[in-house]
Amino acid sequence: MTNRGAAREELATGTRAAGSRAAADGQAVPALELVGISKAFPGVLANDGVSLRVARGEILGLLGENGAGKTTLMNIVYGLYQPDGGEILVGGERVAIRSPQHAVELGIGMVHQHFMLVPDMTVAENVALSPSRSPGLSRLDDVTRSLEELSSRFGLEVEPTAVVEDLPVGACQRVEIIKLLHRGADLLILDEPTAALTPPEWRELSAFLRSLADRGSSVIFITHKLDELFGVADRCTVLRDGRVVGSVPISETDKPSLARMMVGREITLRVDRPMVEPGEPVLEVDGLTLVEDGRTILEDVDFRVRAGEVFGVAGVGGNGQNELVEVLIGLRSATAGEIRLGGRRLDRLDPSEFVRQGGAVIPEDRQHEGVALELSVLDNLLMREFDRPSFSRWGVIDPDKARGRAERLVAEYDVRTPGVGVPMRQLSGGNQQKAVLARELGRDPRLVIAFQPTRGLDVGAIEFVYRKLNEQKRAGVAILLISFELDEILSMTDRFTVMVGGRFPRVLEADEADPETVGLLMGGEAERA
Amino acid sequence: MTVLADLGFGPFDTAWLATALVLTTPILLAAVGELISERAGVLNVGLEGFMLAGAFFAYLATWGTGSLVVGVLAGIVGGMLLATVMALLCVEAKADQIVSGVGINLVAFGLTAYLFDEIFGDLAQTVVPTVGNVSIPLVSKIPEFGGVLFEQDPILYLSFLLVPAAWFLLYRTKWGLAIRAAGEMPAAADTAGISIRRIRWMAVLTAGGLAALGGAYLVIVEVAIFRQGMTAGRGFLALVAVIFGRWHPFGVLGAAFVLGATDALQLRLADDDQVPQAVWGVVAIIAAAFLVHQVLVRQRGEPRWTALALASLVAVSGIVLFATTPHVDLPSQVWRSLPYLLALVVLASAVAKARMPSKLTLPYIRGEG
Ligand SMILES: Nc1ncnc2c1ncn2[C@@H]1O[C@H](COP(=O)(O)OP(=O)(O)OP(=O)(O)O)[C@@H](O)[C@H]1O
Ligand SMILES: [Mg+2]
Numbered sequence A: 001m002t003n004r005g006a007a008r009e010e011l012a013t014g015t016r017a018a019g020s021r022a023a024a025d026g027q028a029v030p031a032l033e034l035v036g037i038s039k040a041f042p043g044v045l046a047n048d049g050v051s052l053r054v055a056r057g058e059i060l061g062l063l064g065e066n067g068a069g070k071t072t073l074m075n076i077v078y079g080l081y082q083p084d085g086g087e088i089l090v091g092g093e094r095v096a097i098r099s100p101q102h103a104v105e106l107g108i109g110m111v112h113q114h115f116m117l118v119p120d121m122t123v124a125e126n127v128a129l130s131p132s133r134s135p136g137l138s139r140l141d142d143v144t145r146s147l148e149e150l151s152s153r154f155g156l157e158v159e160p161t162a163v164v165e166d167l168p169v170g171a172c173q174r175v176e177i178i179k180l181l182h183r184g185a186d187l188l189i190l191d192e193p194t195a196a197l198t199p200p201e202w203r204e205l206s207a208f209l210r211s212l213a214d215r216g217s218s219v220i221f222i223t224h225k226l227d228e229l230f231g232v233a234d235r236c237t238v239l240r241d242g243r244v245v246g247s248v249p250i251s252e253t254d255k256p257s258l259a260r261m262m263v264g265r266e267i268t269l270r271v272d273r274p275m276v277e278p279g280e281p282v283l284e285v286d287g288l289t290l291v292e293d294g295r296t297i298l299e300d301v302d303f304r305v306r307a308g309e310v311f312g313v314a315g316v317g318g319n320g321q322n323e324l325v326e327v328l329i330g331l332r333s334a335t336a337g338e339i340r341l342g343g344r345r346l347d348r349l350d351p352s353e354f355v356r357q358g359g360a361v362i363p364e365d366r367q368h369e370g371v372a373l374e375l376s377v378l379d380n381l382l383m384r385e386f387d388r389p390s391f392s393r394w395g396v397i398d399p400d401k402a403r404g405r406a407e408r409l410v411a412e413y414d415v416r417t418p419g420v421g422v423p424m425r426q427l428s429g430g431n432q433q434k435a436v437l438a439r440e441l442g443r444d445p446r447l448v449i450a451f452q453p454t455r456g457l458d459v460g461a462i463e464f465v466y467r468k469l470n471e472q473k474r475a476g477v478a479i480l481l482i483s484f485e486l487d488e489i490l491s492m493t494d495r496f497t498v499m500v501g502g503r504f505p506r507v508l509e510a511d512e513a514d515p516e517t518v519g520l521l522m523g524g525e526a527e528r529a
Numbered sequence B: 001m002t003v004l005a006d007l008g009f010g011p012f013d014t015a016w017l018a019t020a021l022v023l024t025t026p027i028l029l030a031a032v033g034e035l036i037s038e039r040a041g042v043l044n045v046g047l048e049g050f051m052l053a054g055a056f057f058a059y060l061a062t063w064g065t066g067s068l069v070v071g072v073l074a075g076i077v078g079g080m081l082l083a084t085v086m087a088l089l090c091v092e093a094k095a096d097q098i099v100s101g102v103g104i105n106l107v108a109f110g111l112t113a114y115l116f117d118e119i120f121g122d123l124a125q126t127v128v129p130t131v132g133n134v135s136i137p138l139v140s141k142i143p144e145f146g147g148v149l150f151e152q153d154p155i156l157y158l159s160f161l162l163v164p165a166a167w168f169l170l171y172r173t174k175w176g177l178a179i180r181a182a183g184e185m186p187a188a189a190d191t192a193g194i195s196i197r198r199i200r201w202m203a204v205l206t207a208g209g210l211a212a213l214g215g216a217y218l219v220i221v222e223v224a225i226f227r228q229g230m231t232a233g234r235g236f237l238a239l240v241a242v243i244f245g246r247w248h249p250f251g252v253l254g255a256a257f258v259l260g261a262t263d264a265l266q267l268r269l270a271d272d273d274q275v276p277q278a279v280w281g282v283v284a285i286i287a288a289a290f291l292v293h294q295v296l297v298r299q300r301g302e303p304r305w306t307a308l309a310l311a312s313l314v315a316v317s318g319i320v321l322f323a324t325t326p327h328v329d330l331p332s333q334v335w336r337s338l339p340y341l342l343a344l345v346v347l348a349s350a351v352a353k354a355r356m357p358s359k360l361t362l363p364y365i366r367g368e369g
Helices: A002-012 A021-028 A070-077 A100-105 A123-129 A140-154 A169-183 A199-214 A226-232 A255-263 A321-328 A351-356 A366-370 A377-382 A399-412 A429-441 A459-474 A486-492 A515-528 B003-009 B014-039 B047-065 B068-092 B097-120 B145-150 B154-172 B174-184 B186-191 B196-223 B234-244 B249-268 B277-296 B305-324 B332-336 B338-351
Strands: A032-041 A044-054 A059-064 A085-090 A093-095 A108-111 A187-191 A218-222 A235-240 A243-249 A281-292 A295-306 A310-314 A336-341 A359-362 A447-451 A478-482 A495-498 A507-509
Touching: A032 A070, A044 A059, A044 A070, A044 A085, A044 A218, A044 A243, A059 A070, A059 A199, A059 A226, A059 A255, A070 A108, A070 A187, A070 A218, A100 A108, A108 A169, A123 A140, A123 A169, A123 B174, A123 B186, A140 A169, A140 A199, A169 A187, A169 A199, A187 A199, A199 A218, A199 A226, A226 A255, A235 A255, A243 A255, A255 A459, A281 A321, A281 A478, A295 A310, A295 A321, A295 A478, A310 A486, A321 A447, A321 A478, A351 A359, A359 A429, A366 A429, A377 A399, A377 A429, A399 A429, A429 A459, A447 A459, A459 A478, A459 A486, A478 A486, A486 A515, B014 B047, B014 B145, B014 B154, B014 B174, B014 B196, B014 B234, B014 B249, B047 B068, B047 B097, B047 B196, B047 B234, B068 B097, B068 B196, B154 B174, B154 B196, B154 B249, B174 B186, B174 B196, B186 B196, B196 B234, B234 B249, B277 B305
Parallel strands: A059 A218, A059 A235, A108 A187, A187 A218, A310 A478, A310 A495, A359 A447, A447 A478
Antiparallel strands: A032 A044, A032 A085, A085 A093, A235 A243, A281 A295, A281 A336, A495 A507
16 A cells, blocks of 8 residues: 555656656556456466556566566456456556457557567568558568668667577567567567567667657566666566565665565575585587588587586577587587587487486576476476386376375475466466476486576576575586576686687686676677677 | 370370369369468368368259359358358367367268258259360460360369469468468467457368369369269368478479379279389389489488488389389289379478478467467
8 A cells, every 4th residue: 555655656756857748747647557457367366456557758667576477467458368357547548458459559569478479480570460551461571671770770680581480589589579669669568578688788678668768658667687677667566476565666776675575585686606526527528519501600619517516608698509508418419529428428419318318408498498388287397207117117107106296396496386287388487497497406417507597587586596506516416507697607607608609718717707807708709790 | 185195104195184183173272271271270171071062052053043153152152151160169169170170071961961862852963064164375275285284164273373372372461471370379470469360260261162162163164963972082182282282382282283193093094904104104203303302402401311212212113114114913003093102202201391380270369379
């Protein structure tokens, strides 16, 4: 109650000192107002009487733990779900948003948390799918031209003729944003649009969002990265378990108190790196080279990851990280080079051999590579170990034992789900990620390849992942951590390198590294590209 | 008529080609409609039923009014009515597409048989008028092939023109984008403001209408009468053509032609137990064409050595057999299906890299992508 009061007062006084006209208009009629929105799914109340307002010209940050109900709420605004109760007012008028088409007509645009891209179409075709004035022909030339213009204006590099399924995650994210920019909207909803953007891309995007807001558009911005919020938002609303726990002007708060609001407890944003004496090398990579279609993607990569050590690979996305992981786990065959896992050569293209040798992987794109959305949580958790004698005999699974194991994993890894029998797609994005973690770390691997393991996770869950990885490290597991987040690399790894244009220029000890040195190494890439 | 025969192609002469084209047409019509429907994510197992309905209503209306135009239209409407049932079940009620399709076939078979008995039971088999051929000026005068290719009925021309038209629709228009998105990633189209319901309705109706036209063709071009179950599996052949045609209009054309051409061969050589020399020649040609295709169209990833080796083996033995013409006696049913089997194997191995629309047969429910 007091929070809502505060929010209203804050709206009345104008959101930004400088935001004069826009904010004054906003006071009269908010661009979007939600009153008491509720939505239940079988077994969960995803939104429970949520009320919030976005003024014209305002950027609202929407925060909350994984599963707090942010995506559900925004899907309601976008017409994908019908609320069970509550009212939506757009520009002061009550509306029942029946469908995304209707939302588009009302001037609402949304970047979804999970990519809404047709994999076998080109970027231009995906953009051309959105409604525009010219009906009939798809006018791909026009779209291509306007894409080129948009991408150069906002520094979002996209190749209009590239086929989406060949693109790395970061590029898909850029395509999603470009799609929204191309269509144009008065109320922009961005559901974790930055999970795979590089810092310069984020800077461009945030400047652009600011300029849109200054021209009177409104933005709702969902993120788990609190730093980003402080750069761009005017105000932020926090959800927990489907309810609004508070709404504060960004100038009156700080990171620790936002984190506390989200999680409901004190949380440490830094983890201590445990000191472990590294053992024998577990993963040895020598002269790994990958050439495809005449392009050198990996060039003579050498490294070792020892037992009880976290080896980091920093760098901007799209520098070969994806391909490196695919070669290591046997999804792609290298052009040259040698990979040894626990002293054994892995040279045939065979992901199951990787798993048998004690390899575990937390992939970057969980929805495509990490989980089977249609299968149950149980199947997803146990799919790698169904052949273990502990719950199957002669190929027949013992359902009680399997269920018991799945339930233990769900509890240990804090996967929020109504039960282990529900299909994976019903879980919130962050909880799907935790399920992947539970599956991979739960079967005592020798080597863990963690590729952006905290992408899309809330602060509490990130802390949890770090703790789990460090536990593994103490138990003598070798960990290869590939991340685009420099902070993550600096706080988690013992040694790391920066990946630039498919090469590892130099390995740094964690203690000798500082953000400047690393920034310079990464900058080498900017010049090369 | 005989240039091909003189060249040693035996049964594969221009008369065979003319028959092949006519027999390809109904399969092609149904397959093009089904292609569009499948690209939008709906599989019509009931294609056979649509065809049968088209054949019956075309017969009924032509018999009643004496007008071929009314007949064709009635056939199309009959198929579309059945397609409406399919769309209500699968798009609206989100029922299982395969089960619904099987039901459609049963209903179509029973209903047409029943109505036929009721209406024509006591009458002698009445022959209805058929569509005449139209010869296209100039090109129909080309020696040998002109008459075969350009002196055919208008529906045949239409069916072959539908192929580039379907290509244009799918790959050059917004509708096509929406159709492909509806089959591949409906959530992306939905969030872009495209109604998946509308797209899938249109797609199913298109499949119903075109399949029914194919069925009508059997009556008003080919045989001039109606018989129970007269489509004789052509609807299923059309489904096969879509799969072997790799969900691409030109692939579907190729596959439909293989099926039609085999049918024509069976008609021409009803019961000859000696394998004609030409069959070996055709086997060699198909295998060689496959080899050339594999070499020219560079596949992603590793070359498929086993496929290449097998094709070379088949091509070489085909040539040897063609040259030496051994006296081989095989039951005609066996050898007549040889080119057919081979062509399907070739198409199937090309399918390896083709993909079914990812969301084929899956109903779209918001939020469940
Ligand atoms: N289609 C669905 N069917 C059933 N339950 C669902 C569905 N979508 C979401 N939920 C449940 O609703 C709750 C809220 O999910 P939502 O996706 O809105 O969370 P979120 O705040 O966006 O989390 P994240 O940060 O992980 O993306 C979760 O408990 C989730 O399991
Ligand atoms: Mg979410």
